[in-house]
Amino acid sequence: MAFAPPPRLVRALGETAPDGDDWLARVPAAAQQAVDLRVLTVERVQVPGGRSSLVVLVRRADGTPAVLKLAPRRARPESERVALAHWGGVGAVQLLEPVADSADSAEEGVLLLERLHPDVSVRSLPEAKALLEAAGTLRRLWVEPPAGSEGVFETVASRTGRQAEVMSASAGAEVAPLVSAALAAREELLVAPPEVRLLHGTFRQSKVLAGERVPWLAVGPDPVVGECAFDLARLVRDRVEDLIASSSGAAITRRRVKRLAESLDVDQERLRGWTLFRAVESGVRALRVGRPRDAELLLEFAGWL
8 A cells, every 4th residue: 555645744854854855755654664563554645734744544463443643753753652651541542552662673653553543533512512521531541640751851941942942033023012921921930830730731622532432532642741831721722813803803712711720720820921932932833834824823823912
């Protein structure tokens, strides 16, 4: 079978690929090797799929459905592996190969996962129900980091520090006030974080899929260690296009911050601050890579905070 990367994956990785990166060219051969090593039967490549990995629907030798996921090093697949093993299927998709027992230690960025329903996410639910189910899933992921995991996961401070440097260097004068506000919020939030937990890192409604073991499970983490408000912040802006289209979008956003903070015992002002930082960072990045419409939505949203 041909393991051609879907167009969405090609576009997304093309925005961030360093010079000379050839992962997209190598991934078909890597996928075939992973399939052969595990004696898998391939059903199909998931389309449109994700923005950072190739997802292949497969069956194991005993007929059990599974998912084979391949990701480049810059997507930090090994930290995902450790996080999924630590969660052990509670709140997140189950890792089917223990960390120490992958099919070939020479492989890089290959995960074999429990099969969920890839086309059914909580985003398919009415908004209020979707937020409720997503928040409940996220709560289960907020656990103590595994012992000895220092260096395995980025911290919120280090990840946002790297983002802040790029944002400061690439932001134009038209977004300078928002960038300044976002950077100031980050500096204040890092002074005394209230807790340190293992976080999903990129959590949103589309990252919560229907499952068989339990109704909803999270997928596609980019794990990070830090305070819970950082993780929840990305969920606040879900369906941002609908918020912008609404005449009461600003008021809805403020109510959403309040409701999510209260339901998950997170400080409301800390959630507002991280939501501001993450929205501005995403908006400036969208401008930088040539997605002006996305940037416009995100920066307008950030202005409401």
